[in-house]
Amino acid sequence: MAAGQGTYDVIVVGIGGMGSTTAWQLARRGQRVLGLERFDIGHGMGSSHGHNRIIRRAYFENPRYVPLLDRAYALWREAERAWGEQLLFVTGGLDAGPENSRVVQGSLASCREHGLAHDVLTAGEVARRFPGWRLAEDHIAVYQADAGFVASERSILAHVSMAIAAGADIRAREKVLAWEPTATGVRVTTERGVYEAGRLVLSAGAWIGDFVPSLAAQVVPERQVLGWFRTSDPSLFALERFPVGILSDAAGHFYVFPQWGIPGFKIGLYHHLHETGHADTLSREPTARDEAVLRDGVRRFFPAADGPVLALKACLFTNTPDEHFIIDRLPDLPQVIVASPCSGHGFKFASVVGEVLADLAMDRRPAFDLSLFALERLTATA
Structure with missing residues (x-):
């Protein structure tokens, strides 16, 4: 035409x-x-952009998303077959934080309502099973085996x-x-x-x-920054040893990935620096302050990844009030x-x-x- x-x-x-x-x-x-x-x-x-995004069924945001997720998994696999390339990678996933946090309790609610197989792990159990993670002593985690990421x-x-x-x-x-x-x-x-x-x-x-x-x-655009950090022991952050995860903390919700696609451990923080505005005016250029916010989470919870920054990428959320x-x-x-x-x-x-x-x-x-x-x-x- x-x-x-x-x-x-x-x-x-x-x-x-x-x-x-x-x-x-x-x-x-x-x-x-x-x-x-x-x-x-x-x-x-x-x-x-930024290579990949988490996929998980134990959905702390609301159990009503779970039926959509069941279908999403099936359609990602259908797209893989049609395209001839793997798009969905299963690593397991952790929803972690204080026991009464929204992330932990919401994840458990979705698991219970929809009969999703899961384990509840203490901070020590997480460290033994997944040594790249180091939770605070009063944190627990909901582990679901079929979580992972999509190659976005x-x-x-x-x-x-x-x-x-x-x-x-x-x-x-x-x-x-x-x-x-x-x-x-x-x-x-x-x-x-x-x-x-x-x-x-x-x-x-x-x-x-x-x-x-x-x-x-x-619908309010918000600037986000993703970071990739060099690890002291890459094997701890390999696909088969490091589950994707969301970690609730006083600073907010960190989200993390194993090393894949490009070198380094990937981390982001929901609502990052709370910078909002029109999509055309929000900066896509990362700064030292962006790195510092992410490195704080790395140092406290993923210390083996506290190496030099390898990449920073800015992207956008578009937030509704709820x-x-x-x-x-x-x-x-x-x-x-x-x-x-x-x-x-x-x-x-x-x-x-x-x-x-x-x-x-x-x-x-x-x-x-x-x-x-x-x-x-x-x-x-x-």
Whole structure:
């Protein structure tokens, strides 16, 4: 189809974690799909770079996520088979902190409600089983064997490639300027042309407020920084010896990974320095202060990784007030679907969210209860 014009079944704005899986799901169903990305495919300006993201079933955020996670695991494996490359790596996972912490108690609640196999370990038991970890004496951990991580950057490239192979029209470096409803669907105007479709999926990450102004005050971009540190004993942080994890502490929630993809032990801190603003103005350049915040967690809980910093990368969260996702149609424009699986814990769901968004775009009823992610909960409190 010629550049700058065309009519499609569905237009997907934002081809990151969620948009790439949506485009693939739609294209493999025979839909005419246009995917529009402002930056490069697999860019480093949004929320999904930094090589990998944790996946876990023992979900402390809310037990209602667990059915979605069951399907997400299955769809990641399906994508692996279709693409011919491993995307999901199982390392085991720890949710750790004081016994009464939200991380520990929420993880246990999901395990109990959904019958998930798990172990509860003392700090000493964690150190013996996983010597790269050193918890405070009053901490405990919930261990789940099938936790791990998804290769986030490779997953986006895989889903985009499979979407194109299935017939999707994916266009990068084409900024969307505006969209408007029409009698038969939507019209999208970009820097390069005008396109029409019956349905529009807005999965623009930290820029979602630009496309749905009524949400601008409710979806707040926040700067995050990930760090990779050289270890004194790399074997302690190998895939088979170091589980992914979330560690609740007075400073917040650290999240950690074994060494994989690039040298070094990877660590991040939820809500890092609490820096918020528009996605275009938040700095992507890491600083010495960013390193110091992360190194504090390394020194206290992962001392064998307290070596020179090897890499720092800034990315973005997009936080809702309750830190749950947005997956819904616009109330007065049902042909427009808003997807913001966000607040720092969304990527693991990309596989299933793509399936859900494709269902919504094709007027099919998704297989899950999405009431937790409804727009009305935000507009009611705005």
